[in-house]
Amino acid sequence: MSETLQTVDVATSDADLLAGTTAAVREAGAALRELFGDIVRYETREELMSALAVNDDTALEVLRPALTRLRPQARWVEDELDGGALPPGEWWVVDPAEGNVNHLHGLPEWAVTATLVRENSPVLTVVHLPLTGETYTARTGAGAHLDGRPLRVAPTTDLGLGIVATSQARPDEDESVVRAVGSSITAMLLDALVVRIAVPATLHLTNLAAGRIDAFWQFAGARADLLPGALLVTEAGGRVSDAHGRPWTPQSESFLATAPGIHAETVATLSR
Template identity: 80%
Template sequence: MSATLQTSAPALSDADLLARTVIAVRAAGSALLERFGEVVRYDTREEMMRALAANDDTALDILRPRLTDLRPDAGWVEDELDGGALPPGEWWVVDPAEGNVNHLHALPEWAVTATLVRENQPVLTVVHLPVTGETYTALTGAGAHLDGRPLRVSPTADLGLSIVATSQARPDEDEEVVRRAGSSITAMLLDALVVRTSVPATLHLVNVAAGRTEAFWQFAGARADLLPGALLVLEAGGRISDAEGRPWTPQSDGFLAAAPGVHADAVATLSR
């Protein structure tokens, strides 16, 4: 009587895992792109939330089974607005429609993101911009890339010659955080060349990683809108800290990503 030897498939390397994550994220982006183009009208907060949820569900129906298949034992962060540290192990931190409100308003600044976090450290990330077709990727220790092309942060060393950016942390933010954000914009208007303010955070962070802008800051915030860009900026040679220049963690109440040459000056401005 013969027996069949059962062997398990070899574990994917992180590089292979990144490549397959790209496929899943692009597929979700394509599905959202089919829903994009007309302004979605709503008269109440409840109607808006239903429209946002419909976009999220469209992307998650693709992302969740594919990413779960890639990493069956990884946890799944249910709420993209959650912050703070994650429990031990691996977790998928996914924003199925980063900048979802822009999608509803037929604005092009939105993305699909997926980040694998291992022991509270981002290991790999994919940020796909369906409207432009761009895909940003980063793998710890292997650099950041735009469609396969290496990214490097700006060499600028003068905040006065820099384009900087910030983003609203979340709707219905605490009033103290809102006032702090407003004061920081005023300070940066005095010290930087140009200040950009818009959502979502991730699209500002890919610009820092690509060397198009020199710095991005935000107060409060969530894992899903900061972790993807944080890894991209780090792997592109940038610096990540809280707004006072201390090491950043998902529990921090401020976030700063900057080219090394302007990081200290950006900290000084935000600390005034």
């Protein structure tokens, strides 16, 4: 019997829950990897949505029963694009194919993620990159890890020497958000060393937690985009806030994660 099919008692510790979640996410990633390769062509929005759903359903066929066995009392967030606060209790926030559109286009930047949220705070998360085999994990108070190796954000103290990144939260964004994104990129191009722009957000945040880049920001966004990376970065010693430096919650209209040494400078740039 595979590890993800074993029933785990509801009183299982968060450490054991993380191990079980990791096994489930890796198994889902293997299923999704089998579908990767040829570019999936589409001519209408309906065809695009249908192709995206195939990937989501493939991963969810593994994730939903496995995570339900791990934590039967935890409810399930049905829409990965939802934002805002969750009702009280425990919730699984899952992105079965983070960077799904990249997968369809034969691009390698995609992942499978699962995060357990308790009373609106993420307590554990797993981000698995099936093409490289990398698995990023974090648990509140226990640090962030890449395949068991502890992660630490960069010691950068000068934004002018920093690599920063941003992402498009979703297609068809409001014009006000699009203009805010454009203005922020211009500001960062003036103040940072290099600006990276790509989807999905989670992979930028894994790079930030690993010390490969120095800051990430995004306007708007969904819980599934940001909660995994927020926990990884925080547990790796980084700072998470909104773009104005205020505490970030899933209700916030912006998101910012940085190495601590450039947080104030990055806030100043984004607030211009």
